[in-house]
Amino acid sequence: MKISVIGCGYLGAVHAAAMAKLGHDVIGVDTDPLKVERLSRGEAPFFEPGLPELLREGVASGRLRFTTEIADAGDARVHFLAVGTPQMADSDAADLRFVDAAVASLVPVIPDDAVVVGKSTVPVGTAASIAERIRAAGSGAEVAWNPEFLREGFAVADTLTPDRIVYGVPDGGRAVEVLDEVYAGPLATGIPRLVTDYATAELVKTAANAFLATKISFINAMAEIAEVVGADVTQLADAIGHDARIGRRFLNAGIGFGGGCLPKDIRAFSARAEELGRAESVAFLREVDAINLRRRERVVELATQVLGGSVYRKRIVVLGLTFKPDSDDVRDSPGLDIAARLHGLGALVAATDPQGIENARVRHPQLPYEADLDAALSDADLVILTTEWAEYRGLDPEHVGELVAGPTIIDGRNVLDPEAWRSAGFEYVGLGR
Ligand SMILES: NC(=O)c1ccc[n+]([C@@H]2O[C@H](COP(=O)([O-])OP(=O)(O)OC[C@H]3O[C@@H](n4cnc5c(N)ncnc54)[C@H](O)[C@@H]3O)[C@@H](O)[C@H]2O)c1
Ligand SMILES: O=c1ccn([C@@H]2O[C@H](COP(=O)(O)OP(=O)(O)O[C@H]3O[C@H](CO)[C@@H](O)[C@H](O)[C@H]3O)[C@@H](O)[C@H]2O)c(=O)[nH]1
Numbered sequence: 001m002k003i004s005v006i007g008c009g010y011l012g013a014v015h016a017a018a019m020a021k022l023g024h025d026v027i028g029v030d031t032d033p034l035k036v037e038r039l040s041r042g043e044a045p046f047f048e049p050g051l052p053e054l055l056r057e058g059v060a061s062g063r064l065r066f067t068t069e070i071a072d073a074g075d076a077r078v079h080f081l082a083v084g085t086p087q088m089a090d091s092d093a094a095d096l097r098f099v100d101a102a103v104a105s106l107v108p109v110i111p112d113d114a115v116v117v118g119k120s121t122v123p124v125g126t127a128a129s130i131a132e133r134i135r136a137a138g139s140g141a142e143v144a145w146n147p148e149f150l151r152e153g154f155a156v157a158d159t160l161t162p163d164r165i166v167y168g169v170p171d172g173g174r175a176v177e178v179l180d181e182v183y184a185g186p187l188a189t190g191i192p193r194l195v196t197d198y199a200t201a202e203l204v205k206t207a208a209n210a211f212l213a214t215k216i217s218f219i220n221a222m223a224e225i226a227e228v229v230g231a232d233v234t235q236l237a238d239a240i241g242h243d244a245r246i247g248r249r250f251l252n253a254g255i256g257f258g259g260g261c262l263p264k265d266i267r268a269f270s271a272r273a274e275e276l277g278r279a280e281s282v283a284f285l286r287e288v289d290a291i292n293l294r295r296r297e298r299v300v301e302l303a304t305q306v307l308g309g310s311v312y313r314k315r316i317v318v319l320g321l322t323f324k325p326d327s328d329d330v331r332d333s334p335g336l337d338i339a340a341r342l343h344g345l346g347a348l349v350a351a352t353d354p355q356g357i358e359n360a361r362v363r364h365p366q367l368p369y370e371a372d373l374d375a376a377l378s379d380a381d382l383v384i385l386t387t388e389w390a391e392y393r394g395l396d397p398e399h400v401g402e403l404v405a406g407p408t409i410i411d412g413r414n415v416l417d418p419e420a421w422r423s424a425g426f427e428y429v430g431l432g433r
Helices: 012-021 033-040 051-061 097-109 126-136 155-160 175-182 184-188 198-229 233-241 262-275 284-306 334-344 357-363 373-377 397-403 418-423
Strands: 002-006 025-029 064-067 078-081 115-118 142-145 165-168 193-196 315-319 348-352 382-385 408-411 427-430
Touching (some): 002 012, 012 025, 012 033, 012 051, 012 064, 012 155, 033 051, 033 064, 051 155, 078 097, 078 175, 097 126, 115 126, 115 175, 126 142, 142 175, 142 198, 165 175, 165 198, 175 184, 193 198, 198 233, 198 262, 198 284, 284 334, 284 408, 284 427, 315 334, 334 348, 334 357, 348 357, 348 373, 373 397, 397 418, 418 427
Parallel strands (some): 002 025, 078 115, 115 142, 165 193, 315 382, 382 408, 408 427
Antiparallel strands (some): 142 165
16 A cells, blocks of 8 residues: 655654555655655664664665655555654643644645544544544545554564554544555454544553553652662562562663653643643643652762762763663653753763764753763763663673772662672662662
């Protein structure tokens, strides 16, 4: 089937390449000419494991093309909307200007039998209002909402073999049939598919991210208590996680969640609930956000403590600037935020990351970056692990001990073996343990 994907960022580029892998004829549309140029050469414009191979394969097969011209996508049967929905600069609400612009550019170039499929994460009510706009413009194109649940770092596998596929569709339309054809490959393997209305589909996505964020803040709240009484939050998580009703996943306490999704999505949900007169229904999400942001302050507090009362002029190496490993994404990254806070307090920060330095530099040009890990560690008074990249988890404490000036490490993700670091002469500080 001929498919277009509008917006080729972390979500859209992967979706476009995955649709080509499923055998479809795909055109990706993005307003950023540099991104389109790189994608057209089969190169990934960001770091995502497995994506370069998929892009190269798709472009070489002739089934995957990219353009800046929306008109080039006019003859596609299905148009996936995958543009960004960031937080507004001056409020918690989602900024829908890219969605609005994408729809406005699309409507004049598509025929009446086209299906416009939203994948971006939007406030509940958006799909219905887009459908209304399309009708008002005199187009017969149908709108469906098909939220995306991929995780960065696992985006390719999550797209090709998702846990579930959700369609929000209008009654009596053709979208279900068309989407079943798009996803025939994954559906044939037995992946659950749920068909519902627009509002439910939009809320499924928002609710999923709200639940995940709540789970992380719950365990971080337990970490705050554990810190006071000398308990170990990782053992607590293991113990409660054995209860299948609770589950161990997403119970890793540490410096909290970041990224281009969970933080802005819970805030947008709160803002939308307020508009709907239901602020109190999700008031707990404000607390989830507050607990999460407190973890960053806590790390600065711990750094100050272990350095004898001040970080001023102390050499601190921050290991990890991306919001999670196996991604170059630094949007709302706790590690980068902590590095910037410490720098602001006069610490001599060495900020390092295997993939994120380039993006971090754009957001925080004032920070000193050091790409070489050993050079970053040299003469440090304090090491802080902020992103659990494999190379940081696998650090040899003896080797690090030879490089640093002061053997103290704050394990912001609780992923290191405290005993191994203590035996190498380090003061090991975990979060909530
Ligand atoms: N990143 C993820 O892991 C992920 C997962 C699930 C859902 N989402 C949701 O998907 C959406 C996109 O997120 P992202 O992380 O890919 O964002 P992104 O910023 O990486 O990508 C958005 C892309 O859209 C392009 N764009 C903006 N306006 C356009 C227009 N009018 N026409 C064509 N292209 C346009 C931008 O140039 C950019 O390349 C968001 O709603 C997000 O919440 C993201
Ligand atoms: O136990 C945990 C698990 C995660 N995190 C942090 O939470 C953040 C988000 O992690 P993750 O959810 O794996 O990353 P994303 O790629 O942002 O994916 C989330 O956001 C996407 C965009 O909406 C959704 O599609 C995914 O389903 C949802 O998991 C990261 O900073 C992690 O370090 C923790 O602190 N503790």
